[in-house]
Amino acid sequence: MQRVIIVGSTGSIGTQAIDFILKNRDSFLVVGLAASTQTSLLREQAQVLGTKNTAQGASEAAELIEATEADVVLNAITGAAGLLSTYATLKTGKRLALANKESLIMGGKYFLDMTTFKGQITPVDSEHSAIAQAMKSGKFSEVNKLILTASGGPFYDRESLEGITLKDALDHPTWNMGPMISINSATMFNKGLEIIEAHLLFGIPYSQIDVVIHPQSIVHSMVEYKDGSVIAQASVADMTLPIGYALSWPNRALNAVRPLEWGARQRWDFLPPTENSMRSINLARRAGEAGGVYPAVLNASNECAVEAFMAGKISFARIIHVTETVFNLYTKQHTNRESAKNPIEVILEEDARTRELAKTVIENMSAD
Numbered sequence: 001m002q003r004v005i006i007v008g009s010t011g012s013i014g015t016q017a018i019d020f021i022l023k024n025r026d027s028f029l030v031v032g033l034a035a036s037t038q039t040s041l042l043r044e045q046a047q048v049l050g051t052k053n054t055a056q057g058a059s060e061a062a063e064l065i066e067a068t069e070a071d072v073v074l075n076a077i078t079g080a081a082g083l084l085s086t087y088a089t090l091k092t093g094k095r096l097a098l099a100n101k102e103s104l105i106m107g108g109k110y111f112l113d114m115t116t117f118k119g120q121i122t123p124v125d126s127e128h129s130a131i132a133q134a135m136k137s138g139k140f141s142e143v144n145k146l147i148l149t150a151s152g153g154p155f156y157d158r159e160s161l162e163g164i165t166l167k168d169a170l171d172h173p174t175w176n177m178g179p180m181i182s183i184n185s186a187t188m189f190n191k192g193l194e195i196i197e198a199h200l201l202f203g204i205p206y207s208q209i210d211v212v213i214h215p216q217s218i219v220h221s222m223v224e225y226k227d228g229s230v231i232a233q234a235s236v237a238d239m240t241l242p243i244g245y246a247l248s249w250p251n252r253a254l255n256a257v258r259p260l261e262w263g264a265r266q267r268w269d270f271l272p273p274t275e276n277s278m279r280s281i282n283l284a285r286r287a288g289e290a291g292g293v294y295p296a297v298l299n300a301s302n303e304c305a306v307e308a309f310m311a312g313k314i315s316f317a318r319i320i321h322v323t324e325t326v327f328n329l330y331t332k333q334h335t336n337r338e339s340a341k342n343p344i345e346v347i348l349e350e351d352a353r354t355r356e357l358a359k360t361v362i363e364n365m366s367a368d
Contacts, residue, residue, distance in 0.1 A: 004247065005032035005053075005068060005094075007061040007085045008076030010041045012178040013099045013124065017074055017243050018045060023255045028247065032068045034061035036081065062088040072247060074124070075100040078180050079303050080296075080351055083107065087344055090114040090121075097246035099124035101197045105288075106296035106351070110343040112200060121201065122246040127194055128201055129242035130220035130233035135202065137223070137231045146204050147222040147230070148194055149214040149270075153186040156213060156274065164316035166309070174217035174237045183306050187319050188277035192284025196295055199288055206285055213271040218260065236260060280320055283327065292336030293350040294327075300351045301326035304358035313362055322365065326358045 082100030184190035244253030305322035
């Protein structure tokens with residue numbers, strides 16, 4: 001039986017993970033829960049699961065991870081707030097089921113260097129879970145490229161991004177997700193972050209990571225090998241499968257999702273990204289290739305832009321414009337540099353610096 005800590009337990013991934021665990025109680029024991037909001041739901045979850053150890057907020061979540069004996073930590077916190085939980089998990093040698101891609105992107109090579117055994121970081125993102133499974137079909141040296149699939153979000157065919165409401169942006173055509181990732185999916189910024197994540201997790205150069213639009217969200221990603229073979233992982237669009245795979249690793253999960261109906265007629269389309277979506281993707285590639293604190297800066301820039309859109313301060317069409325403007329301003333004012341400080345301190349400092357810069361940019365834009 002695996003002892004599990006879930007941080008971000010009241011969010012979309014956290015609640016789906018709990019549903020999965022409740023169906024597989026003979027395999028998992030939840031020994032810790034943490035959330036930033038919805039304290040009543042957190043108490044209810046603890047009661048249902050019989051969990052005594054709970055925490056509220058990012059700092060308390062990290063303290064809970066350090067203080068509690070566990071085999072695996074599911075980091076389902078949204079955004080940069082998940083950084084400390086990823087750090088605490090790796091620091092204490094626990095296995096990390098990673099839904100919080102932002103923390104890996106922020107920590108980069110520093111977090112990879114903290115790992116002490118193969119498979120210590122197991123991805124929960126459906127795309128990276130798919131790649132991890134497909135890469136079992138060959139040797140690393142035989143991989144030609146990774147192909148990340150994207151649904152295209154709700155606005156793939158839309159020529160103009162003006163007039164899009166918050167309700168429109170949250171209405172994802174195939175996935176049930178939280179608000180931040182739903183909006184990032186709509187701008188395709190999420191796919192940009194996933195390119196950085198794929199590079200870090202699998203060690204494949206950025207030049208060998210492609211993106212294709214797959215509106216049906218059945219093929220979750222593919223690995224192309226040098227002999228011309230393409231190995232794809234396909235399943236219904238349900239996050240329970242990658243959640244279960246990450247929690248059950250190195251075994252496959254039982255009672256995860258229903259299989260595809262192979263007797264029914266199906267349509268699988270694969271299309272190129274649009275010019276609008278390539279803006280997000282290219283910006284992420286630029287930050288990833290620069291390395292250092294730049295991916296963390298890019299993430300902070302985008303989080304501030306999305307929060308401004310959700311608060312009604314900027315339009316949907318300006319989210320990536322704000323993200324790019326803040327990132328460009330930061331890179332003009334600051335360069336990657338060596339520091340004697342703890343890398344986590346440096347990342348948090350630059351994250352805060354970026355958010356102050358973003359605040360100014362958004363205020364000036366709102367005043368126009």
